[in-house]
Amino acid sequence: MKAIDDPTLRAVGLTLVQLSRLGMSSVVVVDCEKKIHDSDSGVRRLAVEQADRLAAAIDGHGGQGARRLDNVLITSDVDKESRSSLKVKNGTHIINRNLILNPLRKGQIPIVVPVAFNSTTQTLNHIAADEAILALTRDFAGLRPSLLPESDPQVAAEKVRSMQKELSLDRIIILDPLGGIPATDRQDQSHVFINLEQEYDAIKTELSSLTEARVRVSQTDIAPQKEDEPPCTLTSSNPISAFWEAQLSFATDVESTQLGSSGIPCHASGQAKVHSQNLELIHDTLAILPPSSSGLLTTPQKAANFDRSSQDSFSTPGVGTRRQRNSLIHNLLTDKPDFSSSLPPSRTQQAKSIADQASFINPETFFKRGMPISIIPNPRISPWRPPSPTSPSISLADPRIDLPRLIHLIEDSFNRKLDVAHYLSRIENRIAGIIIAGEYEGGALLTWESSPNNPSAMVPYLDKFAVLKRSQGAGGVADIVFKAMVRTCFPDGVCWRSRRDNPVNKWYFERARGTWKIPESNWTMFWTTEGVEAGEGKGVFGDYESVCRGVVPSWADNKGVVD
Secondary structure (H helix, E strand, C coil), rough: CCCCHHHHHHHHHHHHHHHHHHHCCCCECCCCCCCCCCHHHHHHHHHHHHHHHHHHHHHCCCCCCCCCCCCCCEEEHHHHHEEEEEECCCCEEECCHHHHHHHHHCCCCECCCCCCEEEECCCCEEHHHHHHHHHHHHCCCCCHHHHHHCHHHHHHHHHHHHHHHHCCEEEEEECCCCCCCCCCCCCCEHHHHHHHHHHHHHHHHHHHHHHHHHHHHHEEEEEEEECCCCCCCCCHCHHHHHHHCCCCHHHHEEECCCCCCCCCCHHHHHHHHHHHHHHHHHHHHCCCCCCEEEEEECCCCCCCCCHHHHHHHHHCCCCCCCCCCCCCHHHHHHCCHHHCCCCCCHHHHHCCCHHHHHCCCCCCCCEEEECCCCCCCCCCCCCCCCCCEEEEHHHHHHHHCCCHHHHHHHHHCCCCCCCCCHHHHHHHEEEEEEEEEEECCCCEEEEEEEEEEEEEEEEEEEEEEEEHHHHHCCCCCHHHHHHHHHHHHCCCEEEEEECCCCCCHHHHHHHHCCCEEEEEEEEEEEEEECCHHHHHHCHHHHHHHHHHCCCCCCCCCCCHHCC
């Protein structure tokens, strides 16, 4: 918190005031890191000072102002012994929620200082900001210690409903100078969107393994290096390491300062731990909130819609620059990230501001509890390869596949009846795999198609891409499925076709590496494979075109003949 300079803090205060005017109330938790040699009283005093500093920044923009709260939390050493995997139980909870609700009802912005009265030792102690946020989240969700399963179920359920009617917690926001969670498949960038149900464990493991690798490197560096010995290549070979090393000029002298996550010095060796704690905090809070709630991890500068480079450009005579939209307000109004997570990195680079690219940071990651993804077969265990006598393709009769629900998904998405018999016959012995999102809310069926021009070439082909009507445009279902297809199943590329008048084509154009309107047909061909366009009708390009031209539609209305 103390590393946020005054101009940025004033701009953050303006953003919070603007949100309040839009009817979106905020409760802010300040985070002051406790270092090894700091006394508890010293950290408490610093936390109060930083809370007052933020309150002054908010009060400077008019409105009802802010109110510092340093007496709302209580903790017990006994309670900490019993915890559930969802962090429903914990040693810290709210003394009286009216201490927070009363300022909110007056239009004020409560600023919670992370200090709690310990009922066991009868002392006032500094606690981690993460612990305070979890306590607030549980209370806002109606999960008070006295209403846990030990209570009468009917009475507890009624009290929970009553508490939930008083307010709803829609968003968990963390401000951290490091920005979003780094992504291994997007060098110098972060995850745009994380579907926690699907990706949490894998990302957590990545961050943990990299932390361990850095510890081993630090230990190895103690030994002197020979003059003719090449330098360690861990950084250059690991995208996340490269990401962090690139940020050193930005983060070396900056501490992890957040309005809502435990602080750890952001030198290179500690960045993985900071990212991991941010990820864990948002996972734990969203796990006890309704599925509609979401999380956002962004930088103070992004939340402030403020950076010096943009200020400099405004001051240049004769140069007019459109003011950037405030991404925090945009996110709260739309419940979506700044741009789609399924866009290729080259497209998101174009969407980023010059200042963001210069600092090697993709400023934010958007989180949803999301939905599980089923990929059959699992490409991490059985990579998707063309069928062979020793490795035949899967069948839709596979017990892992619910064929009636799959057919319903396709028919509902396309608003057409499928000729099931013809379709099953056409894709028999050709299926590369199937991706299913949630309870058949979306999915993709991919096949291996032989090229009429080159029978020995097996072309990876997206045969069906479907999202239920009720899920279209909501929850990022299409993004989740598409991202799984191009980054997990077919990272080297895939092709597909769509009718020229298909309204979804704009979405496809944004995600494809290349497109081609197939002559003398009603089809547009798309692909994500690199270098296809160099073929000019030959090679891979020719194979793709012949497949997209030749696949016979399987609709019961037989309208495919006009294509």
